[in-house]
Amino acid sequence: MTRGNGENGTGTEPRQQHHGNRHGRSERARLAVLWAADDLLAEKGFAGVTIEGIAKSAGVAKQTIYRWWSSKTDILVEAYLTDAAEALAPVDHGDLERDLRAHLRRLAEFLTGTDPGAVFRALIGQAQHDPAVAGQFRERCLPEQRRRDRLPLERAVRRGELPSGLDLAAEADRLIGPLYYRVLVTGESVGPAFTDALVDAFLARFPARPR
Amino acid sequence: MTRGNGENGTGTEPRQQHHGNRHGRSERARLAVLWAADDLLAEKGFAGVTIEGIAKSAGVAKQTIYRWWSSKTDILVEAYLTDAAEALAPVDHGDLERDLRAHLRRLAEFLTGTDPGAVFRALIGQAQHDPAVAGQFRERCLPEQRRRDRLPLERAVRRGELPSGLDLAAEADRLIGPLYYRVLVTGESVGPAFTDALVDAFLARFPARPR
Amino acid sequence: MTRGNGENGTGTEPRQQHHGNRHGRSERARLAVLWAADDLLAEKGFAGVTIEGIAKSAGVAKQTIYRWWSSKTDILVEAYLTDAAEALAPVDHGDLERDLRAHLRRLAEFLTGTDPGAVFRALIGQAQHDPAVAGQFRERCLPEQRRRDRLPLERAVRRGELPSGLDLAAEADRLIGPLYYRVLVTGESVGPAFTDALVDAFLARFPARPR
Amino acid sequence: MTRGNGENGTGTEPRQQHHGNRHGRSERARLAVLWAADDLLAEKGFAGVTIEGIAKSAGVAKQTIYRWWSSKTDILVEAYLTDAAEALAPVDHGDLERDLRAHLRRLAEFLTGTDPGAVFRALIGQAQHDPAVAGQFRERCLPEQRRRDRLPLERAVRRGELPSGLDLAAEADRLIGPLYYRVLVTGESVGPAFTDALVDAFLARFPARPR
DNA sequence: TGGTAAACGAGACGGTACGTCTAGTCTTTGG
């Protein structure tokens, strides 16, 4: 997890550096916990993320964790969100095909090759076991990502590259669904060859129109 | 899990009904364990499946479980396989569109509305946390399912409904990927309207040819 | 603990009713703490007396407690002393035997049937575990009680009922020692029959002299 | 605590050296726990005796302790009993005065100068806070000690040194009560001068008879 | 009369120990 200033999406209230008083929680402790959870996930996997371990490696009391988070997945959600702030929106190349190729390559890299992506996958995994995790994940983590996935298509509609009557959310799901299937289910590689093929198949349904 | 006779794909060695002797493992204990694991998963979710709990509710000693299985996911894999024997192959309607519509509806129902499907999802979830589970799942559970997913397409090629040069595995993945994405990631409903739309989009890439 | 005005032996400095200012501690908080400690001891036993619990049920901040007391036994000592002010001196019946019978009955009742007696016993108990408690107890609580125990004997010497060369402190210990032994160690009843027998045995060593 | 073979009063069933199986608990673990509890009490006092600490210094799992003992005082009771086996009965000098002097000196030494005596005092202390401890102590530890305290008097009656109609239990309590009072309550020294004076006062009630 | 300083309530903090739960190992008896 990024060791930035931590002022991010989960709240806008000011946070102080002092350890604890009536006026707010310790930002130091909060960041140490998120950081430790991220580190443990990267080092030892999901089973290696324990409240006890986080407390120990963050130099924080267990009670402090239980005071502010309800479970280890709650911590991971917040850690993900704190990091996701830096996940940039898809670049606009002014061309649908190039936008999609870039976005899918980037998404594949995110899911399989980055720490926030590992947290993302772990949360999806745990969501299969625990409806509460599923709810948290789908409410707090997923919407932003899906918005990013739709963005290239929305721009293409504005440009006239795609017809205007499409259900863009559904189209985006159809485009990236196979990527998630590979990452989550089959575990096969998702290199550029794979993602480019997805884009080609997707675009095949929309014959190029004259400019 | 089905309480059938238990003679199935994971082994062909003869199994006796007696508790324990010099002639091999107890089939009674094996089935009781698989049954108990299935029941616990259905009743209490993945976290409610513990070796201790399985042993207790199966009336079996923990050591017996450790002797024959390496982990609780190993048990679930075997339980899934024991059940999956009855998962029928996709029906052949003699028509690609009807075959695909039926198959995707059936697959959606399997994943979201059946006990083996719940085990399947639980294993996928755990696979995100544990590479060993991922390996087991992908080696023992997944291939058969993917074969079923490819089958309608293979039949269509044979019928001439699809061109012969296609990478059918990739096409199958593109077809069902969005379904898995919905089930595993977004949690949105996967009713017939959704699966039919997937089929429509898929077929749009293959202009109907004269019969 | 008695809810009197609280102006008593542990301090003579004026105390105000206000919450806190530069000129002294809050008598309201002090009494609330002593009262709460007494109540908790009576209701839930020694283990139920916690600083946190006292603070909560006294409506006082923990810091206020730590500012003025060093431990929960320190609070109990002060609570005992605040109550003990009303423990009257042994009545003078003008006769050693009647004085002793009355005193021992009264002492037995104090130890086994009153709230201050319960505090007294709790402190003795804790004194076995913690030398600091032992020191506090023996310095602040015990001397007054022992003075009361000696008083009937001193009066008897003045009256000529007992010879003048006796070590009265030792004699008093011998008289009441068995009572404490019963209360603290064996837990047997200490009714009038028992205390009267102690008096009889004591007096047997001092043959009645002509009046 | 004595590191003997441990076959003693709390049970006569055979105990094996193996770690644990269906045929009984581990004697090794049992002795390590009792030993550790004793050591911790001697080194760090009653508050220093924690289940966690015992487990750690005994090299035993907490669960093993909770399986066989209900509390830390339960452990101390058993540790006391395991040691008390070696507490010899009062020696018979053939003479009441000498027997009593020896016994009280020995008792004073036991209470103030030995490890089992420290356990004994700790249990009495805790008995003031916890009725369950009081019950355990009075049922399992105290009777044997009281029997020893009565023994010199019983022998004296048999010898004709004391009249036969006495309530020996009551007399014994009167004799040793002041000693406990000093040890538990006042904390004053209990050297030979003190115990001898108790014996003198006791004997003063029974004029020497001609032999 | 308004500023200053002490004690107050509140409560978050880093900790320790609690008693429970499950994992995974080991050892014996009995069929």
Added chain:
DNA sequence: CCAAAGACTAGACGTACCGTCTCGTTTACCA
């Protein structure tokens, strides 16, 4: 030789208090 039984070490769980530490408020005093 396997199964049942169950004791064992190990360690995470979530809770309760510990004693310490800011905060912002309250209020008597003193300038």
